[in-house]
Amino acid sequence: MAAKASRVAFGETLLELGARDERIVTLDADLSKSTMTAKFAKTYPARAFNLGIAESNMIGIGAGLALTGRIPFVCSFACFVVGRFETIRISVAYTNANVKIVGTHSGIAIGEDGYSQMGIEDIACIRALPNIPVIQPADELETKQVIAYAVEHAGPLYLRLTRQSLDPVCPADYRFQLGRWLVLRPGHDVTLLGTGGPLSNCLEAAKLLEADGISAEVINAACIKPLDEELLLGSAGKTGHVVTVEDHAIHGGLGGAVAETLSEVMPIEVRRLGVQGFGESGDPKGLYAKHGLDPAGIATSVRKFLNR
Amino acid sequence: MPDARVVAIARQCRVQIIRMLTHAGSGHPGGSLSVIDILTALYFGRLRYDAKRPDWPDRDRVVLSKGHAVPALYAVMARAGYFHESELVTLRKLGSRLQGHPDRTALPGIEAATGSLGQGLSISLGMALGLKLRAAPARVYCILGDGEIQEGQVWEAAMSAPKLGRPDHPLDNLCVILDYNKIQLDNFVAKIMDLEPVVAKWQAFGWPVLEIDGHDTDQIGKALDAAEATRGTPTFIVAHTVKGKGVSFMENDPEWHGKAPKPAEAIRAIREILGVGEAAWGDYLKTDPATRAIVDELAALEKK
Numbered sequence: 001m002a003a004k005a006s007r008v009a010f011g012e013t014l015l016e017l018g019a020r021d022e023r024i025v026t027l028d029a030d031l032s033k034s035t036m037t038a039k040f041a042k043t044y045p046a047r048a049f050n051l052g053i054a055e056s057n058m059i060g061i062g063a064g065l066a067l068t069g070r071i072p073f074v075c076s077f078a079c080f081v082v083g084r085f086e087t088i089r090i091s092v093a094y095t096n097a098n099v100k101i102v103g104t105h106s107g108i109a110i111g112e113d114g115y116s117q118m119g120i121e122d123i124a125c126i127r128a129l130p131n132i133p134v135i136q137p138a139d140e141l142e143t144k145q146v147i148a149y150a151v152e153h154a155g156p157l158y159l160r161l162t163r164q165s166l167d168p169v170c171p172a173d174y175r176f177q178l179g180r181w182l183v184l185r186p187g188h189d190v191t192l193l194g195t196g197g198p199l200s201n202c203l204e205a206a207k208l209l210e211a212d213g214i215s216a217e218v219i220n221a222a223c224i225k226p227l228d229e230e231l232l233l234g235s236a237g238k239t240g241h242v243v244t245v246e247d248h249a250i251h252g253g254l255g256g257a258v259a260e261t262l263s264e265v266m267p268i269e270v271r272r273l274g275v276q277g278f279g280e281s282g283d284p285k286g287l288y289a290k291h292g293l294d295p296a297g298i299a300t301s302v303r304k305f306l307n308r
Numbered sequence: 309m310p311d312a313r314v315v316a317i318a319r320q321c322r323v324q325i326i327r328m329l330t331h332a333g334s335g336h337p338g339g340s341l342s343v344i345d346i347l348t349a350l351y352f353g354r355l356r357y358d359a360k361r362p363d364w365p366d367r368d369r370v371v372l373s374k375g376h377a378v379p380a381l382y383a384v385m386a387r388a389g390y391f392h393e394s395e396l397v398t399l400r401k402l403g404s405r406l407q408g409h410p411d412r413t414a415l416p417g418i419e420a421a422t423g424s425l426g427q428g429l430s431i432s433l434g435m436a437l438g439l440k441l442r443a444a445p446a447r448v449y450c451i452l453g454d455g456e457i458q459e460g461q462v463w464e465a466a467m468s469a470p471k472l473g474r475p476d477h478p479l480d481n482l483c484v485i486l487d488y489n490k491i492q493l494d495n496f497v498a499k500i501m502d503l504e505p506v507v508a509k510w511q512a513f514g515w516p517v518l519e520i521d522g523h524d525t526d527q528i529g530k531a532l533d534a535a536e537a538t539r540g541t542p543t544f545i546v547a548h549t550v551k552g553k554g555v556s557f558m559e560n561d562p563e564w565h566g567k568a569p570k571p572a573e574a575i576r577a578i579r580e581i582l583g584v585g586e587a588a589w590g591d592y593l594k595t596d597p598a599t600r601a602i603v604d605e606l607a608a609l610e611k612k
């Protein structure tokens with residue numbers, strides 16, 4: 001498979017599943033060309049609703065549709081849909097409405113538009129709600145499986161998708177399961193837990209570290225809630241060093257979730273790599289380099305952490 | 309009679325909008341070109357500000373709630389002396405003060421962070437109220453997009469504005485301008501979530517509403533005068549505009565909401581903005597070295 005944005009894979013998969021499952025409906029807030037539901041809307045106009053720039057209303061209507069038997073995908077940029085947190089909190093979470101919340105354009109990797117369009121606190125927000133799994137698929141293959149899973153999963157769910165293309169990382173025989181991570185590259189000196197955009201950079205960093213004699217285990221942590229505790233504790237116990245890598249604020253994301261879990265069960269040091277402060281405009285590569293999320297930056301952080 | 313000076317400045321600002329978006333390789337031309345005549349009329353003849361003292365407490369405030377049109381604001385601010393025009397080409401580049409959407413903390417003269425649509429009117433109400441509470445003579449101008457006013461928060465603000473501060477501090481220092489270009493991101497507004505009857509809606513919420521051609525500087529000026537003369541209530545101006553105004557291939561086309569022109573398109577756009585025919589373009593450039601320099605820069609981008 002070639003590199004593909006997870007929002008593109010999402011749009012394609014939804015189109016396929018929509019042919020078989022009448023319950024699937026899409027809701028958009030004037031970003032259907034960007035969330036990639038536009039094709040679904042064209043193919044199934046009676047099952048696609050563009051509410052205009054009105055995200056709270058979109059989420060609420062989604063909840064009502066879910067309560068009457070539909071499987072709504074409510075879609076916008078991650079910052080705007082999760083920005084309506086209190087609506088999600090009550091109308092979706094507390095109501096336990098079977099709404100699939102889709103946040104595209106996650107992370108600083110959207111680049112030039114700058115902070116106001118960057119979803120970098122969405123994991124932290126949604127993760128605080130008791131009944132909403134948070135999933136960030138790593139590549140096209142995984143995105144397809146996660147969308148299929150979302151349709152089957154009874155209850156709300158949050159999908160974090162990217163604007164930018166993602167390199168394929170999962171093997172052809174991979175099968176997504178909720179709360180299960182995947183070792184992409186085994187190692188024994190340090191555990192690199194990556195999710196979403198920077199995951200392929202983790203694999204590149206592992207190659208750089210190998211040249212220095214450091215063996216990094218790279219894990220695809222697509223499921224940010226629930227975590228794969230078994231794999232986490234197994235790998236952390238083996239390497240003794242855990243580094244999380246995500247295109248999200250360093251507060252409350254994958255790094256926060258991992259640190260919370262480890263501090264209770266296996267208190268070892270954790271390094272959280274992610275976005276410090278607000279995001280800003282810039283080319284995505286330059287932004288990743290600035291925040292140490294490029295291969296060289298990840299490798300440097302690991303060497304420092306291991307004192308090597 | 310349209311003010312020839314303001315018209316000329318608006319034309320130059322249109323050129324700068326095209327220039328900076330092309331250098332950036334991304335951004336929003338349509339809504340920048342639809343709002344530029346309004347911004348120009350405000351900054352050149354209406355607003356009281358001191359570009360060298362952007363924190364002057366009694367300055368008039370502009371809140372560009374439709375923050376994605378900020379290239380238009382940057383063009384006007386450069387022209388007004390907030391910063392040098394050479395900085396315009398840093399738009400959207402790493403480390404630039406000219407963020408893709410307005411960042412108050414990055415660039416003095418920007419009054420509020422916008423870019424998440426629907427929030428600017430509430431901030432403007434707060435500013436207008438705050439200025440009234442300390443009897444400052446300053447006015448607040450808020451510019452909304454038509455797609456933007458689909459946001460619920462806009463209507464919360466709409467409902468409260470005519471009542472807020474009354475009876476002692478009514479917000480007659482607030483003027484809201486709707487850039488009614490009939491297009492949003494996905495499509496025409498009427499096809500996504502029609503606003504009509506938009507004048508009646510704002511009137512029903514208690515606002516006096518004026519309707520103008522948002523590209524006619526004369527009409528803009530008169531409406532701003534009327535708003536300033538109004539006592540006891542804020543004013544709402546519905547400015548009918550054309551998205552992409554001034555560039556034939558961008559006008560009224562939703563495709564040009566959020567993509568930058570390629571250098572060759574940009575050069576054609578600039579030629580159209582300046583009203584020069586294709587045959588006369590070479591000769592024209594010999595007479596206009598400033599435009600010539602901009603065009604050469606853009607042509608060099610093409611080769612990169």
Ligand SMILES: Cc1ncc(C[n+]2csc(CCOP(=O)(O)OP(=O)(O)O)c2C)c(N)n1
Nearest residue numbers: 030339423424425453454455456491492493
């Ligand atoms: C809350 C929010 N939702 C979505 C967007 C994405 N977005 C940016 S511009 C735009 C369309 C704006 O249309 P309009 O207000 O009519 O602006 P204009 O036509 O003047 O460009 C959208 C949906 C946003 N910036 N903020």
Ligand SMILES: [Mg+2]
Nearest residue numbers: 454455491492
């Ligand atoms: Mg519009």
